Amino acid sequence: MSKAASISLEMQSVSRHFGGLKVLQDVNLAIPQGGIFGLIGPNGAGKTTVFNLITGLLPPTSGTIRFNGQDLAGRKPHQITRLGLGRTFQNIRLFKEMSLLQNVMVGMHAHLGYGAFGLLASSGLFRSEERRARERARELLSWVKLDHKAHETADNLSYGEQRKLELARALATEPKLLLLDEPVAGMNSSEKTELMHEIQNISARGYTIFMIEHDMRFVMGLCQEIAVLNFGRIIAQGGPEAIRTNPQVIEAYLGREDDEPVSAAAQGEQA
């Protein structure tokens, strides 16, 4: 089946409840291989929960998540990362006291080819692998234009630079699918434009990108396909133009003029 082969990540009727709170209900998503896919939605719609389920930080209450055909159920975060899923965080989570280079090299952990023996006994293998890691880390830093700060401590970076370092670190895990959680949150417009170009460059290098974003203009400018999450349900999916004109999406973002009992009930449920 050629269609199945081109699907990178697939969520099938995935739900997640926290006690009585139904954060995600019956979410179906299929992220195609290649390109940039966006997930948008108002605050508290459950977007980050989607990422936490995919990366194994939370188990879904029901439903299945498949990545390149493999079921992710029961796998630990590090195992899922090793399958080729890299991610960044909405609230930046760098290793603050380590240098930029070290941060990125941590991401290469699973891709260094020396075991305990190589570590303790074989100098040659150890050195060549560490050198390869350092060179690759420098290369990734140069992709996000941070290579001139390679030896600085991550803590010293500006907010925008920290986001870019997270991106480089996620790339170091050699992901087939890159999950970006609000990559431009808190950035000014020039930083946003710059990051947009960098994400486009990364996409052009063949990485599939799945991003959560709040900034509509940013999403519309980058993504080929967008899904909209509202109150834990996918309410629309399609190209930027279709999403922009979708009445349900407009309602979710701007509210509805006439207060129908249905939407009032939905509001009440959330409150």
Place this chain on the structure above:
Amino acid sequence: MEWFDNFWAVYSNLVLTLGTNALLALSIYLTLSCGMLAMANAAFMGIGAYTSALVTMNLGLPYPVALAAGMAAPGLMAFIIGKPTLRLSGVYLAMATLAFGEVVRIVVLNAESLTGGALGLNGIPQSTEWWHVGLALLLTVAVLWRLRRSRVGRAFEAIKEDETAAGLMGIDVGAHKMLAFVLGAMIAGLAGTLNAHLTFFIGPNEYGFDRGVDILTMAILGGINSLFGPILGGIMLTVLPELLRGFKDFRLVVNGFILVLIVLFLPKGIWDPARFRQWFSRSSRKGAAA
């Protein structure tokens, strides 16, 4: 060389204790560098000491076998108790490991037929030569040095800073914590073995709460951001009481006072490479401006 012979006759025990204390500080450094406050190192030292002493005394096996057993037994024990306890973090891990230490002490106290109970074990052959301690320290430092600069060391540091993020970098957090814990236990066991075959006698109270706190103090005092820090801390905590003999009755008061001052003014330990770098860059900037 007569002065040296005199010096050695008086202080050999102290010098060798420097080595074993440095090893103990390094043993807890390993778990601390992985972000775990595990307080079982005194107990692991005790397990190593008793196991090796029994191997040489009761089984009459040669010293190298005792050394191996003195490292393997605490390592195995760490693996067993690590399974349930290493999920805990922060003070909860500290409490669980302290409780384990207390259990070990009480078991040793009550297993009289094997351990001699409160009377301890007497007449352990004094097989530890000065170069045994030196070599043990050297090898430990070499291994830890390599570990530190490898992906394993980076993983430890990443786990210390942010466990969740570390996991999402493809690091098996549980396995690395276990590695740090077991290796730390083995080093503590090595120190215990060397120490037991130096002092002729061991008793259960040598490996209790006080010793655990001492070990932690050495590492924290020296600083845990480098390998040299814990060694320095171990040396200081061993030498300081000797240097303060002039204070007679107030010796321990002054000793404690100095430790409080150091922790107060150098919270990251005496040996803090980051602070040194800061000093260095500041002075070089001044130099450039001038």
